[in-house]
Amino acid sequence: MKLVIDESRCKGCNLCVLVCPYKIFQEGTELNSRGIVTPVLDRPERCTNCRLQALYGRMLCGVCHMICPDQAISWVEERPFEPHKVEVEF
Amino acid sequence: MIAPDWFRDDRLPHIYCTGCGNGTIINCTLAAVEEMGWKRDETIFVSGIGCSSRAPGYILTDSLHTTHGRALAFATGVKMARPDFNVVVFTGDGDLAAIGGNHFIHACRRNVDMTVVCMNNYIYGMTGGQGSPTTPPGAISSTTPYGASEPAFDLAELAVAAGANYVARWTSYHVKELTKAIAAGMQTPGLAFVEARTQCPTNYGRHNKLRTVPAMVEHLRSHAILVRKYERMVAEGVPIPEGAFTVGELVRRSRPAMGVQR
Amino acid sequence: MQGNAACAEGALAAGCKFFGGYPITPSTEIAETMARKLPKAGGVFISMEDELASIAAVIGAAWTGARAMTATSGPGFSLMMENIGYAAMTETPCVVVNIQRGGPSTGQPTRAAQGDMFQCRFGSHGDYSTIALTPNSVQEMFDLTVKAFDLADRFRVPTFLMSDEIVGHMRERVTIPDTVEVERSRPLAEESLPFEASADGVPGFAPFGSGRAVHVTGLTHDERGYPDTTDPAAHDRLVRRLVAKVESARRDIADYEVTNPDAETVFVTYGPPSRTVEQVMRDRPDDTIGHLRLRVVWPFPEFALHEFPNAKVFLMPELNMGQMVREVERHVDQPVVSLPKIGGELHTPAELVRALEAHR
Numbered sequence: 227m228k229l230v231i232d233e234s235r236c237k238g239c240n241l242c243v244l245v246c247p248y249k250i251f252q253e254g255t256e257l258n259s260r261g262i263v264t265p266v267l268d269r270p271e272r273c274t275n276c277r278l279q280a281l282y283g284r285m286l287c288g289v290c291h292m293i294c295p296d297q298a299i300s301w302v303e304e305r306p307f308e309p310h311k312v313e314v315e316f
Numbered sequence: 317m318i319a320p321d322w323f324r325d326d327r328l329p330h331i332y333c334t335g336c337g338n339g340t341i342i343n344c345t346l347a348a349v350e351e352m353g354w355k356r357d358e359t360i361f362v363s364g365i366g367c368s369s370r371a372p373g374y375i376l377t378d379s380l381h382t383t384h385g386r387a388l389a390f391a392t393g394v395k396m397a398r399p400d401f402n403v404v405v406f407t408g409d410g411d412l413a414a415i416g417g418n419h420f421i422h423a424c425r426r427n428v429d430m431t432v433v434c435m436n437n438y439i440y441g442m443t444g445g446q447g448s449p450t451t452p453p454g455a456i457s458s459t460t461p462y463g464a465s466e467p468a469f470d471l472a473e474l475a476v477a478a479g480a481n482y483v484a485r486w487t488s489y490h491v492k493e494l495t496k497a498i499a500a501g502m503q504t505p506g507l508a509f510v511e512a513r514t515q516c517p518t519n520y521g522r523h524n525k526l527r528t529v530p531a532m533v534e535h536l537r538s539h540a541i542l543v544r545k546y547e548r549m550v551a552e553g554v555p556i557p558e559g560a561f562t563v564g565e566l567v568r569r570s571r572p573a574m575g576v577q578r
Numbered sequence: 579m580q581g582n583a584a585c586a587e588g589a590l591a592a593g594c595k596f597f598g599g600y601p602i603t604p605s606t607e608i609a610e611t612m613a614r615k616l617p618k619a620g621g622v623f624i625s626m627e628d629e630l631a632s633i634a635a636v637i638g639a640a641w642t643g644a645r646a647m648t649a650t651s652g653p654g655f656s657l658m659m660e661n662i663g664y665a666a667m668t669e670t671p672c673v674v675v676n677i678q679r680g681g682p683s684t685g686q687p688t689r690a691a692q693g694d695m696f697q698c699r700f701g702s703h704g705d706y707s708t709i710a711l712t713p714n715s716v717q718e719m720f721d722l723t724v725k726a727f728d729l730a731d732r733f734r735v736p737t738f739l740m741s742d743e744i745v746g747h748m749r750e751r752v753t754i755p756d757t758v759e760v761e762r763s764r765p766l767a768e769e770s771l772p773f774e775a776s777a778d779g780v781p782g783f784a785p786f787g788s789g790r791a792v793h794v795t796g797l798t799h800d801e802r803g804y805p806d807t808t809d810p811a812a813h814d815r816l817v818r819r820l821v822a823k824v825e826s827a828r829r830d831i832a833d834y835e836v837t838n839p840d841a842e843t844v845f846v847t848y849g850p851p852s853r854t855v856e857q858v859m860r861d862r863p864d865d866t867i868g869h870l871r872l873r874v875v876w877p878f879p880e881f882a883l884h885e886f887p888n889a890k891v892f893l894m895p896e897l898n899m900g901q902m903v904r905e906v907e908r909h910v911d912q913p914v915v916s917l918p919k920i921g922g923e924l925h926t927p928a929e930l931v932r933a934l935e936a937h938r
Contacts, residue, residue: 239335244530292491295339357789378786381795389631393638396622422627
């Protein structure tokens with residue numbers, strides 16, 4: 227699964243930056259075509275939900291998805307599936 | 317993940333300001349609805365007027381966006397006429413506690429089987445940030461430029477006193493807990509009242525030294541005290557910090573309820 | 579049977595399944611009768627916290643597809659205005675009974691008046707149109723209540739039974755049929771949008787639970803039901819249709835009685851003053867006196883006035899300071915004389931005869 231921010235919905239409030247336990251979301255710096263600074267993703271493959279959602283068959287963590295007031299954060303299927311090299315920081 | 321087909325895709329993005337917590341509370345409510353397994357054709361969202369009340373317009377079910385303060389009265393009509401429907405009311409602090417205060421206490425007294433989610437952002441957001449019955453004393457709003465001088469309502473305690481069968485309070489920061497509380501309310505026969513304190517960065521935070529969205533959410537988080545901890549603090553005589561409020565389940569009981577499907 | 583009881587019987591006969599009310603003199607007997615009989619008929623009676631909530635609950639119930647009504651009197655009617663506008667905007671079929679009493683304000687709770695005739699048409703803010711029926715007997719309390727439900731459903735508009743304390747508390751013999759025929763709203767066609775009107779200006783009705791995910795809002799909305807508050811064209815299209823769907827059908831809705839169409843002096847009445855006129859005409863068999871009695875006052879059937887081609891003067895006895903007389907004046911060239919009577923009693927036949935002699 228792949229973590230995506232829907233640029234057509236995101237209003238750049240950075241609540242995801244506040245809540246992500248892996249600090250995947252970072253405050254952006256560049257305006258997008260709608261004039262909004264959307265967060266950027268730092269190594270999104272570290273997200274537990276990306277890695278394990280399919281395995282467990284349910285949403286894990288998902289706090290960013292729940293808190294996003296603009297319904298802009300979701301996970302999409304990745305096909306063909308490519309295994310990622312995951313760096314987990316302890 | 318909340319199934320995208322709960323949303324009216326053609327209506328998004330919604331009208332809420334950047335960082336408004338109302339969208340979060342819609343997410344939590346829909347997650348709870350999904351947890352309950354309610355069907356779209358049998359779930360009715362009702363709302364009054366205000367920022368919070370625009371919520372049903374983004375949800376793909378039959379929905380009733382009514383007049384200011386009267387949402388609970390409309391919802392009572394819907395639920396009593398069709399007890400097989402699941403009725404959820406979105407409301408705000410001004411809608412519920414000011415103009416709709418009478419309907420609120422009577423809906424709690426009747427204990428009509430529905431779920432009321434109140435997005436309490438401390439002010440009237442849609443009209444530009446005027447003081448509401450929940451504006452904390454001292455807070456600056458456009459009609460309390462020298463600080464609010466009136467005492468504020470505690471909506472959850474009001475619902476407990478008026479007789480609702482389930483009452484809980486969380487904030488828009490506590491998404492998982494809020495979702496669980498709403499789902500627990502939906503399971504409880506009778507009126508479930510869930511107060512969700514939420515940030516209004518545009519009209520509240522800006523005037524009250526909470527200029528950024530994270531600052532306002534952090535303020536909500538740090539001032540929330542679990543009910544049990546609060547009771548312990550009171551018992552031990554520990555002073556309660558200023559501006560703190562309780563979160564958690566305040567009551568779950570089984571008073572006689574109306575409109576429960578037999 | 580009492581007028582108010584006959585109204586409740588009419589509602590039950592029409593298949594009313596929801597009544598939300600609040601006690602107010604002189605309409606309370608309707609709520610009392612409904613409280614007693616509606617649960618036995620498989621309906622719901624609920625006593626709400628105020629009239630604002632009563633009409634709100636009625637609208638909520640109406641959107642589940644149930645026939646719903648409330649009954650009130652002047653002060654309660656004033657409170658209902660907000661949500662009556664909402665019902666007009668959202669095209670909710672519902673019936674509001676107003677047993678009028680003396681006003682303004684608390685006025686005369688136990689006395690009759692016809693002072694709310696403009697309020698039921700123009701009472702809520704903004705432009706809209708409504709239907710108002712005016713019974714003058716206990717039998718008509720029954721008949722017109724049934725009819726009010728049909729009109730409300732057919733045109734998807736709040737419909738008023740504008741009665742008053744006299745008819746509400748009058749006792750007369752009533753014939754209640756075993757069954758009455760009812761006409762429900764046209765269902766929303768599969769290919770139509772929820773607020774997309776047919777040729778008659780009335781959209782099909784998809785009550786909650788019919789799987790159409792209808793968003794009902796009091797905001798200016800487009801045919802999908804979605805708010806569109808800034809586009810002048812959207813508002814123009816919606817409000818023109820809300821007014822036109824009722825006004826353009828006024829020949830269809832009209833219900834009136836014409837007596838002596840060749841007369842030169844014509845009484846125009848609605849509600850109980852017609853009973854005094856009838857008495858005068860019985861006392862003085864004289865075909866120079868005409869009588870137009872309206873059972874539907876809104877939308878105003880101005881063509882009914884033209885059924886008196888020889889009319890030289892119109893006399894209009896009303897239990898108010900002269901309300902509907904303005905509507906009559908707008909539509910005729912002949913002089914129109916208002917015969918107001920307030921205080922709670924009907925005109926006596928002698929008073930009308932005096933007016934007749936003075937203006938003949």
